[in-house]
Amino acid sequence: MVQAQPRTGPRITWPPLPDDFKLIDDPVENIQQPPLAAALTDALGAAQLIRPEMLIGSNFGLVAGVDGDTVVKAPDWFYVPRVNPVPEGVVRRSYTPQLEGDAVAIVMEFLSADDNGELSIRSIVPYGKLYFYEQVLQVPVYVIYEPQRARLEVRDLRDGHYELQPPDAAGRFWIEPLGLFLGVWRGERLAQTVNWLRWWDTQGNMLPWSSEQAETERQRAEAEHQRAEAEHQRAERLAALLRAQGIDPEQVL
Numbered sequence: 001m002v003q004a005q006p007r008t009g010p011r012i013t014w015p016p017l018p019d020d021f022k023l024i025d026d027p028v029e030n031i032q033q034p035p036l037a038a039a040l041t042d043a044l045g046a047a048q049l050i051r052p053e054m055l056i057g058s059n060f061g062l063v064a065g066v067d068g069d070t071v072v073k074a075p076d077w078f079y080v081p082r083v084n085p086v087p088e089g090v091v092r093r094s095y096t097p098q099l100e101g102d103a104v105a106i107v108m109e110f111l112s113a114d115d116n117g118e119l120s121i122r123s124i125v126p127y128g129k130l131y132f133y134e135q136v137l138q139v140p141v142y143v144i145y146e147p148q149r150a151r152l153e154v155r156d157l158r159d160g161h162y163e164l165q166p167p168d169a170a171g172r173f174w175i176e177p178l179g180l181f182l183g184v185w186r187g188e189r190l191a192q193t194v195n196w197l198r199w200w201d202t203q204g205n206m207l208p209w210s211s212e213q214a215e216t217e218r219q220r221a222e223a224e225h226q227r228a229e230a231e232h233q234r235a236e237r238l239a240a241l242l243r244a245q246g247i248d249p250e251q252v253l
Helices: 033-046 129-136 210-244
Strands: 055-057 062-066 069-073 077-080 106-110 141-146 151-158 161-164 173-175 180-189 192-200
Touching: 033 077, 033 106, 033 192, 033 210, 062 129, 069 129, 129 141, 129 161, 141 173, 151 173, 151 180
Parallel strands: 106 141
Antiparallel strands: 055 077, 062 069, 077 106, 141 151, 151 161, 173 180, 180 192
16 A cells, blocks of 8 residues: 655645635835835836836735635735736736746835734744745745844745845845845935835946936036036136127137
8 A cells, every 4th residue: 555645845826816805904014114115116117127027016915825725915025027918907906926927036025013924934824924935936035124223134045945145245135036236225215214225236336216316317407507607608708808809709709
C-alpha cells in the first residue's frame, strides 16, 4: 500500500474576485500612509517611468485562492509590470495575478502603532501578510517602512523565502523590478515635514516629485528672464553711450 505524501504547501489558485465578495473597508491606520504612497507614484510619473500596461496602486485588493478560500490583501503600495487591459468603462476593483496579468513585483506596507500582521507568518486563516506575500503571491520584493522612526526594511525573495537586504553605503536599497534605489528622505511635501520614501537612480540622483520639477522649471524660467533682462539693459546702456558719442547705434549694433 502506497502511503499518501504529506502536502508541502497550500493549494494556490487564481480566481476572479466574486461579484458578491465584500471588500473590507478598514480605515487607514496611519494618516501618513496615503501621502507616502502618493509621493512614491508621483515621482515615478514625473520621471516618465509609468507605462499604460503597468498597475500601481495603494490599499487595493490583491486576490488569490488558498485551499479553496478567496483571500484578499490590500498593501499600502504595490507594483505590477504588466496587466491585461479592462474593457472601456469598466473599473478595476481588485487584481488577481496570473489571471489578469503578471505577478505582483513589489509590495510595501507602512507600519502604524498597532500590529497589523506585516511580519506575520501565520499560515492559517486569517493569513499573515508576510506569509501571504512570500508563500502565496511570491512577491519578489517586500518593503516594510515605519515612518515615525524612519526605519526601512527590504526583503528579497530567494529560494522561496524572504531574506533581508542590507542597505548600501548611502543607506538605500536596490529595488530590482524598477531598477531604482529606495531610501528615506526627510523634508516637506504638501505642507508636511516627515520622513518620506524616495527613489534614486543608478547615478545617485533623487527622482524629483512633480511639484519639485515644476519649481525647478519656474526657477529656470525666472533665471532666463533675468538673464534676458540683463542683456537688454546692457544693450540699452551701450546704445546710450554710442549716441553720446554721435554714433547711430543702429549702424553698429
